[in-house]
Amino acid sequence: MxxxxxxxxxxxxxxxxxxxxxxxxxxxxxxxxxxxxxNPGNSIKDRLAVHLIKVAEKRGVLKPGGTIVECTSGNTGMGLALAASQMGYKCVFTMASKMSQAKVDILRALGAEVHVCPTDVPADDPRSYYKVAARIAEERGGWLPDQYNNLANREAHYLSxxxxxxxxxxxxxxxxxxxxxxxxxxxxxxxxxxxxxxxxxxxxxxxxxxxxxxxxxxxxxxxxxxxxxxxxxxxxxxxxxxxxxxxxxxxxxxxxxxxxxxxxxxxxxxxxxxxxxxxxxxxxxxxxxxxxxxxxxxxxxxxxxxxxxxxxxxxxxxxxxxxxx
Ligand SMILES: Cc1ncc(COP(=O)(O)O)c(C=O)c1O
Incomplete structure (x- = not known):
């Protein structure tokens, strides 16, 4: 077939x-x-999402049925939400307020919880979408893929x-x-x-x-x-x-x-x-x-x-x- x-x-x-x-x-x-x-999530980030999850499973940092918490401009979230829905995980995303409402709605449609954070604050401000994601991950024992600093990100593109x-x-x-x-x-x-x-x-x-x-x-x-x-x-x-x-x-x-x-x-x-x-x-x-x-x-x-x-x-x-x- x-x-x-x-x-x-x-x-x-x-x-x-x-x-x-x-x-x-x-x-x-x-x-x-x-x-x-x-790509099925309409962006390149689908490639990344599946690879990040597989690497995390292998490293033992993402347990079956666990929660994925990520700050995203929308597309990584979309990829993660698609992958999570088929691989058995929950998703929580933080996004900067300048992002399209459509992106927020799409992520919610795929079953994710989305937190919108102010755009005009520095990355180290506790209200920034980076810091809010880190706080939620800690509170809920979630796994933070950290697409910024996780080298499995560039590895996904090296491999595909x-x-x-x-x-x-x-x-x-x-x-x-x-x-x-x-x-x-x-x-x-x-x-x-x-x-x-x-x-x-x-x-x-x-x-x-x-x-x-x-x-x-x-x-x-x-x-x-x-x-x-x-x-x-x-x-x-x-x-x-x-x-x-x-x-x-x-x-x-x-x-x-x-x-x-x-x-x-x-x-x-x-x-x-x-x-x-x-x-x-x-x-x-x-x-x-x-x-x-x-x-x-x-x-x-x-x-x-x-x-x-x-x-x-x-x-x-x-x-x-x-x-x-
Ligand atoms: C629409 C869009 N273009 C470009 C990029 C940049 O890609 P990368 O994060 O791999 O540098 C992103 C990342 O979020 C994106 O969503």
Whole structure:
């Protein structure tokens, strides 16, 4: 029997690589998108969720029927909730208040308990979504996957996203471009690709208001650079342990206006209905177009689906009200 599954989890991964035909017309080379919304939870984070749980089971830190507590921008929560529903766990999530209401509702629909925390407080403030998750995990004896500092995050991409891209491009990939948050997608995939061919370049798109680009360029962590921005899922106000500078060649700063409008162009011109970090990643490609040569094979990751952003970047009133249009 073909394409028949025992449960939803075996449909994760093996997402298509789709050529971009219109939004990159000014580039001299081919650009393909790794479209991760084809995963069952509509984002790349499904890959991560199952791997994190399996590693935790093996280490004995997650017991049968236990509770998973995680701070998430929505997509990791979605992956964890899907996996938990089939693997027999409960989920509690904390999210920053800037995240779409749709994401909160979807997680609740999948059976998770969700706590919305203020966006505009520092990461070490007890009200931040990081600290609230840590407190709840302690109170309930839950397991905190900690996608930021748990190296099983980048390992998930080393084991799946990297090999898939290498095989799909038949080793032709020359540039790998991705909007980065925890660093898992960027570093895990890049490590695998660079082990196959050290000349492959890994380029990170960083929202303006994140401290990561400055850290990569200077080695300094300057928290005063942290600001509020609307792109959801990428950028950080600290440097998660999943980062390893040697697997990153370049950071490109992208503003909200650029990322959100680029995301809308992707939907309109390519028929790919993606989230804001897809616009952020493609904008990084467009902003550095002079570095590409005709034989290059550029892959840009589109992390998630646009349905989670219909009340924001795909809503003209919201775009105008925020000054993005
Ligand atoms: C939509 C979206 N894009 C990009 C990222 C960044 O991926 P990573 O955390 O692997 O760096 C995330 C992470 O939450 C995300 O949800």
């Amino acid at each position: 073909k394409n028949v599954h025992d449960n939803i989890l075996s449909t994760i991964g093996n997402t298509p690589l789709i050529k971009l035909n219109h939004v990159v017309k000014d580039l001299p080379c081919n650009v393909y998108a790794k479209v991760e919304y084809f 996203t990297g090999p898939e891209l290498w095989e799909q491009t038949e080793g032709k990939i020359t540039h790998y471009v991705v909007a980065t948050g925890t660093g898992g997608t960027l570093v895990g995939t890049s490590q695998y690709l660079k082990e196959q061919n050290p000349n492959i370049k890994a380029i990170a798109a960083d929202p303006k208001g994140s401290i990561l680009k400055h850290w990569h360029e200077t080695g300094e962590i300057d928290e005063s650079l942290a600001g509020v921005y609307m792109v959801e899922g990428a950028g950080e106000d600290f440097v998660p342990k999943n980062y390893d500078a040697k697997y990153i060649d370049q950071f490109v700063e992208v503003t909200d206006t650029e990322a959100l409008n680029c995301g809308r162009d992707i939907a309109r011109l390519e028929g790919l209905f993606c989230g804001s970090t897809s616009g952020c990643a493609l904008q990084a490609v467009l902003k550095t177009k002079d570095q590409f040569k005709p034989d290059d094979f550029v892959v840009v990751v589109f992390h998630d689906h646009g349905s989670r952003y219909v009340d924001k970047m795909y809503n003209d009133d919201w775009m105008k009200e925020k000054g993005f249009m």
